[in-house]
Amino acid sequence: MDDFLPKEVREGLLKAKRNDGRRKTRLRVAMGDQHWPIDRIWEGGFAVEHGAVPNLRGLVDIHSAGKHLYQCLIVASELEGDEMRYEYKRSTQASDRAPLDFYRAPDAPIALLGR
Incomplete structure (x- = not known):
């Protein structure tokens, strides 16, 4: 069906489709x-709009609606169409608590009550 549409109309439809997808995403780098x-994300990396985002390299944070999800070490992978793809060298899930240096038993007391 797209074969019958003029080139400008096809390009406009593709651009509108990409912009619609970008508006719905809540992921940010x-x-x-x-x-x-972030336009799209997968297990090994993510893609952003080329030209609207400067060349990224090094340590970045990935957020979803204000919640910190990952801290990643990235490298630019390839330019594909109008999106720049980045790959993770390292991706660490963010936590709201500091890691424990020891094992805490599930039935351990939380606090000591005074008399």
Whole structure:
């Protein structure tokens, strides 16, 4: 069906489809104080709009609706169409608590009550 549409109309439809998908995403990549939307994400990396996002490299944070999900070490992978793909060298899930240095039994007391 797309064969019958003029080239400009097809390009406009593809652009509108990409923009619609970008508006729905809540995932963001952060480097320092700046944040950019992530177009799509997969197990080994993510993709952002080429040109709207500067070349990223190094340590970045990935957020979803304000919640910190991952801290990642990334490297630029390839330019595919109008999106830049990045791959993880390391991806660590973010936690809201510091890790324990010892095993805590499930039935251990939480606090000591005074008399």
